[in-house]
Structure formats: C-alpha cells, structure tokens
Amino acid sequence: MRYNKIKNMAEFAALIGVSRPTVSKYFNDPESVRPSTRDRIEAALKEYDYRPNIYAINQNRRLTKTIGIVVPYLADPFFAEIARMLERRCIAAGFTPSLFSSHGEQALENTILDNLRSLKPAGVLLAPLGRTSDRKHIEAFCHDVPTILFDSNIEGVGAAFVGSDNFSFVSQTVEYLSRTGNVPCFFEMKDPANPNANKRRLAYLEIMNRLNLEPHIIKIDGKGWSFEEIGRQGALKILQEKALPTNTVLCSNDRLAIGFLSACHELGISVGRDEGCSIRVASHDDHPYARYTCPSLTTAAHDYESVSDYALSTLFQLIESGGRLEKRQETVFAARLIMRDSA
Numbered sequence: 001m002r003y004n005k006i007k008n009m010a011e012f013a014a015l016i017g018v019s020r021p022t023v024s025k026y027f028n029d030p031e032s033v034r035p036s037t038r039d040r041i042e043a044a045l046k047e048y049d050y051r052p053n054i055y056a057i058n059q060n061r062r063l064t065k066t067i068g069i070v071v072p073y074l075a076d077p078f079f080a081e082i083a084r085m086l087e088r089r090c091i092a093a094g095f096t097p098s099l100f101s102s103h104g105e106q107a108l109e110n111t112i113l114d115n116l117r118s119l120k121p122a123g124v125l126l127a128p129l130g131r132t133s134d135r136k137h138i139e140a141f142c143h144d145v146p147t148i149l150f151d152s153n154i155e156g157v158g159a160a161f162v163g164s165d166n167f168s169f170v171s172q173t174v175e176y177l178s179r180t181g182n183v184p185c186f187f188e189m190k191d192p193a194n195p196n197a198n199k200r201r202l203a204y205l206e207i208m209n210r211l212n213l214e215p216h217i218i219k220i221d222g223k224g225w226s227f228e229e230i231g232r233q234g235a236l237k238i239l240q241e242k243a244l245p246t247n248t249v250l251c252s253n254d255r256l257a258i259g260f261l262s263a264c265h266e267l268g269i270s271v272g273r274d275e276g277c278s279i280r281v282a283s284h285d286d287h288p289y290a291r292y293t294c295p296s297l298t299t300a301a302h303d304y305e306s307v308s309d310y311a312l313s314t315l316f317q318l319i320e321s322g323g324r325l326e327k328r329q330e331t332v333f334a335a336r337l338i339m340r341d342s343a
Helices: 009-016 020-028 035-047 056-060 077-092 106-119 135-144 166-180 196-210 227-240 254-267 304-320
Strands: 066-071 096-101 123-126 147-150 160-164 185-189 217-220 248-251 280-285 298-301 329-333 336-338
Touching: 009 020, 009 035, 020 035, 020 304, 066 077, 066 106, 077 096, 077 304, 096 106, 106 123, 106 135, 123 304, 147 304, 160 166, 160 304, 166 196, 166 248, 166 280, 166 298, 166 336, 185 196, 185 227, 185 254, 196 217, 217 227, 227 254, 248 254, 254 280, 304 329
Parallel strands: 066 096, 066 123, 123 147, 147 160, 160 329, 185 217, 185 248, 248 280, 280 298
Antiparallel strands: 298 336
C-alpha cells in the first residue's frame, strides 16, 4: 500500500473520481453501489491510507456529538422501549443521546425542535406526532439539521423515514383470526392520536375485502394518549350494550386491547381461545407488557431492533453525506405474529 494520507472523504472522492455521496454510500453499505464503482473504491482503499471518520463532518460544521431523540409520548412503553434501544446504540457509537417527549402537544414539539437546533446536534431521530404536527416547522428543521423520521411518517418530509409496515401487522392478525374462528371486528378510537391507527384501519378494510369478508369497525370516544382507559371505557359501553357484531375483536393497538381486557374482567366475560371463552381479543405492537396481561395478548409485533438499527445507521449515513441524501428513503419492516392465550 502506498502511503498517501488523505484528510477527508471529499478529498478521497475527488482523488479517485467518484462522487462524495457515492463514497459515503459505499461505507454505509458496499452492496448499495454498482459493482464497477465498488471495485474502483476498494482498489483505491488498497492504494491510499484512508478510512472515514464519522465525527469529521461534525467537527467541520462545528457540531456536537449529540444525537437528539424526540418521541410523542415517553410514558408509552412502546416509545420508551425504542428510545432505550436508540440511546444504547448512540452511546455505543460514541455519541451522546438527548431524549425529549412532546407529550402529544404540537407547540411543545415545535419548542423541542427549536431548542435542539440551537444545540447544534450531529443529527436527530424524530418520531413526530404526525397529523397534528406543524408540517412547515418540521420541514424547516429537517432542512437545517440532519433528521431521520421514525414510527410516524410525514410524506415528503426529512431525508428518510424508518418504521413498521402496518399492512403486514393487520394482514397477519386478520388472516389468523379469520382462519381460526369468527371474523374480527376492528376496535379503534374515533380520533386516534397516532397516524398509524388510520393506516391500520385501511389495511383491515383492504384485507377483509381480499378475503371476501364483511368488515365491522367499532369506533369509540376518547382523545389523547390514555389508551388503556379509553379502551376500557369504550369496551364497557360496547359490551354492556351487547353491540359487538362478532365475538372476535381486533384492537388497533395493544394499549387499547389492555383496556378492553380490563373491561371484560370487570364484567366477568371470559377471554381466550379455549372452549368456554366468550370473546377472542387480539391486537398490534407487542407492547412490552402484552405477554403479562391475563390472558396474555395475541398480537403482531414490531421489529424494535431492526427499526432502531436502521434508523441510526441511516442517520449516520445522512451525517456523513453532509445532511443530504440523493433521494428521500422510506424503509418499513414487517411485523411478526405472536400467538398467545387471548385469541
């Protein structure tokens, strides 16, 4: 190997005649570039003494080694779990994570982003409120700060989105429930706080149509993030009025399902897939407490680790490329059906 010390990625890219974004893309995933380009880069690496420094771009832009992590509601165990994973991965990569919760409030979400901008973080992982977010405010922030959206997508905003495939969630639960008993009705809030709820309802309608089954959607009152109590109150009303169109209930998310199970217990209604049980209940997310409910909750699970890993690796790619990617990326991971005692 010839000793030629190269200062940065831009200098290396110019020397070998390959664009800087392409070189950055190679270092994040060699298989993502054309074979001929990959061979060219690898031949140059054998000749020149260069390896990328993930911190260099921060130093050039006088940024900190802080990674901001913003979630809608940290008291939600789903967000607590994924935030925990992101924090650990940031620390392992030599960055300092700073965690913020917008508590479901647009004004607070905007304030958090404004404060983060002034801190000059290396990058930000943002799970926005979604439909209640201030789109223009988030667009402006993403223009100024390398930002990856996760969990909740805002179409066209930010360099990339990483999340879960809602159709994968619902198709697995609907197919399983329909195959093993009565068709499921879909139990949701009239005014859901999280935009994934709307995507799950649409997925339910689509898969029921594909299976030539009649859909039944039950909408319950309630706003905000107190999903367990909203689910409990809504289920009590439906069950007391004997308004269930079928004895199989598919909840939009596990926290609503936990509320539904509580209402069933309160009314003495047996839940489960065993003979003698009156109702089957299933849901989506694999909430950290779902395995500990009584009965344990059948659900379609997020791939927490893959979402966390990919969101952070995409953020590092964005940081290394100077805060811009060639085109906006959207990556979603399939769910995994977990069969437990409730259905």
